[in-house]
Amino acid sequence: MTPPVLAIIGAGSTGKAAALTAVASGLEVHLFDRFPIDLPPTDGIRSHHWTAVWGLFAGPRVAASCDDLPVILEPDAVLLAHGATDPTVPFPGSTLPGVITGTGILTLLQRWHLLPARRFTIIGSGPRGQHVSEVLKHAGGEVSLMVDVSEIRSFEVTGRGQVEHARLHGRTVETDMVVIALEPAPDLTFAAMAECELTFDTQQSHWRVSRDSQCRTTNRQIWIAGGAAGAHASADSAAEGAYAAAAIAASFLLVDTSAVERIRPTSIPEDSPGSQSAVSPGRVRQPWIPQSTAPIDMRAPRPAMAGDVNSSGRLCVCRCEEVTAAQIDAAITAGASSLNDLKRRTRAGMGLCQGAYCLNVMAQMLSEALNIPLSDLTPMTLRPPVGGITLQALAASSPALGPD
Amino acid sequence: MNQKLGECHMVQGHNPLRLDSGQNASINVVPFTCDGNPLEGREGEPLAVALLAAGIRVFRTMPESGEPRGGFCFTGRCADCLMIVNGVSGTRACMTPIREGMQVETQHGLGGSIPELTQ
Numbered sequence: 001m002t003p004p005v006l007a008i009i010g011a012g013s014t015g016k017a018a019a020l021t022a023v024a025s026g027l028e029v030h031l032f033d034r035f036p037i038d039l040p041p042t043d044g045i046r047s048h049h050w051t052a053v054w055g056l057f058a059g060p061r062v063a064a065s066c067d068d069l070p071v072i073l074e075p076d077a078v079l080l081a082h083g084a085t086d087p088t089v090p091f092p093g094s095t096l097p098g099v100i101t102g103t104g105i106l107t108l109l110q111r112w113h114l115l116p117a118r119r120f121t122i123i124g125s126g127p128r129g130q131h132v133s134e135v136l137k138h139a140g141g142e143v144s145l146m147v148d149v150s151e152i153r154s155f156e157v158t159g160r161g162q163v164e165h166a167r168l169h170g171r172t173v174e175t176d177m178v179v180i181a182l183e184p185a186p187d188l189t190f191a192a193m194a195e196c197e198l199t200f201d202t203q204q205s206h207w208r209v210s211r212d213s214q215c216r217t218t219n220r221q222i223w224i225a226g227g228a229a230g231a232h233a234s235a236d237s238a239a240e241g242a243y244a245a246a247a248i249a250a251s252f253l254l255v256d257t258s259a260v261e262r263i264r265p266t267s268i269p270e271d272s273p274g275s276q277s278a279v280s281p282g283r284v285r286q287p288w289i290p291q292s293t294a295p296i297d298m299r300a301p302r303p304a305m306a307g308d309v310n311s312s313g314r315l316c317v318c319r320c321e322e323v324t325a326a327q328i329d330a331a332i333t334a335g336a337s338s339l340n341d342l343k344r345r346t347r348a349g350m351g352l353c354q355g356a357y358c359l360n361v362m363a364q365m366l367s368e369a370l371n372i373p374l375s376d377l378t379p380m381t382l383r384p385p386v387g388g389i390t391l392q393a394l395a396a397s398s399p400a401l402g403p404d
Numbered sequence: 405m406n407q408k409l410g411e412c413h414m415v416q417g418h419n420p421l422r423l424d425s426g427q428n429a430s431i432n433v434v435p436f437t438c439d440g441n442p443l444e445g446r447e448g449e450p451l452a453v454a455l456l457a458a459g460i461r462v463f464r465t466m467p468e469s470g471e472p473r474g475g476f477c478f479t480g481r482c483a484d485c486l487m488i489v490n491g492v493s494g495t496r497a498c499m500t501p502i503r504e505g506m507q508v509e510t511q512h513g514l515g516g517s518i519p520e521l522t523q
Contacts, residue, residue: 034479034480034499035450035479035480035499036448036501050499050501052480052496052499068492085481086477095471095473095484096472097461097462097463097472097473097474097475098461098474099476100475100476100477100478101476101477101478101479101482103477103478103479104475104476104477104478104479105478107478107479108453108456108478109423112449112450112453113422113423113424114420114421114422114423114453114456114457115420115421115423116418116420116456116457116461117418117419117420118418118419118421139421139423140421140423161413161462161472162415162461162462162472162474176417176418187481319473319476319482319483319484320482320483322466322467322468322469351483352482352483353481353482353483356481356482357476357477357481357482387480387481387483387496388483388486388494388496390492390494
């Protein structure tokens with residue numbers, strides 16, 4: 001019998017632990033990562049280095065590309081282990097070269113062993129900001145300014161074409177880089193694309209992917225673990241990865257469920273006896289229905305045209321499509337009442353990152369403007385390709401992807 | 405103080421620091437160019453890392469506003485580090501491994517015409 005094939009997206013601590021457990025449990029593993037995968041060669045694990053997954057389709061089918069060559073896989077199960085994303089916050093100068101995410105600076109320091117500059121400003125005074133500050137200082141960097149997110153409206157970054165100064169409450173410091181180090185949030189992109197149900201976590205104030213006590217999402221072929229699902233510590237992530245892989249093996253009857261229970265991490269609670277699984281039956285993505293109460297006037301100028309594109313002090317919300325806070329405000333004033341509506345009117349969230357860095361800001365703005373709780377909003381539809389793909393690679397993928 | 409080098413700007417004073425210098429004897433330093441300027445990187449590291457180490461951090465300018473961008477996420481997730489690599493525009497510098505002789509250009513807007521379609 002050929003073993004069931006598991007595709008693991010992301011080879012961080014979650015993905016690597018999952019791969020090793022999965023292969024030991026009798027699954028065949030394909031492990032995808034955008035960077036080189038530091039796992040010794042192991043029978044049964046095929047590592048796809050420098051490979052960007054750009055789509056997750058029904059089947060399931062995983063679509064990726066490496067060096068412009070397509071990689072299309074039809075596995076029996078998918079484990080999302082791609083980790084978290086960094087919530088951002090708009091401030092004047094937030095798009096200047098030298099502004100970087102918390103994950104970005106940690107990647108440069110810890111993975112590539114590069115301290116890219118010496119003087120840093122850190123946005124975020126919580127655990128993440130403190131952690132980034134410690135790692136930077138240990139590497140020889142200097143933290144010239146820490147900004148709490150509550151002070152963000154008194155904060156700006158200026159410079160001639162790149163970060164040179166940071167100003168808080170009117171006090172200016174020279175700085176080389178600005179790190180946005182807010183607490184990481186689950187990256188919803190691939191789960192949303194695969195139509196997994198999302199729930200709003202009111203405690204953490206972010207969306208996460210619904211999963212049952214076996215790490216399984218409402219799309220029954222897709223599991224999720226680690227930072228992608230909201231785990232914080234990397235120890236939790238590795239334990240979740242191993243557990244999810246064992247649960248997947250058990251779903252194919254390769255291992256006994258008691259073996260899975262033995263490695264259940266504390267971050268994944270057991271179902272209480274008699275209770276329903278935490279996950280409701282799969283929800284199919286809603287059809288395209290304009291949710292706005294006001295009709296969309298297609299002849300009206302796009303907010304971009306009425307906006308403040310080159311004025312100083314503008315706030316960028318969507319980095320990919322260059323959509324400003326003023327344009328988002330204008331679209332809400334014009335009647336946008338859902339995140340999908342905002343996306344259609346402004347293009348915010350339509351770019352290469354598919355909302356990874358603008359979803360939380362758009363949701364916050366809409367929630368405040370319309371005075372509705374965040375939990376009443378639904379994230380905008382996220383679509384392939386994520387991160388972009390050349391036409392050449394797309395064309396080469398199409399035979400394997402079929403007419404859909 | 406910035407020194408203009410062809411097109412790409414090399415920043416002086418940031419003093420980027422390789423944290424593992426002298427530790428790893430297996431590092432293979434390879435030449436590449438950015439906007440025609442000769443640079444060196446470590447074989448197998450991302451282009452974006454080699455550029456930052458060389459003091460270069462403007463990777464592209466945006467299609468609509470023309471504003472400069474450098475790397476933001478360095479994990480292949482955002483689109484701030486798109487450059488033209490060996491003639492291919494829209495290439496993410498953070499997840500393109502440096503190879504000997506690689507020709508890199510700052511990307512302006514969408515990176516110019518598409519030769520195969522305009523011929």
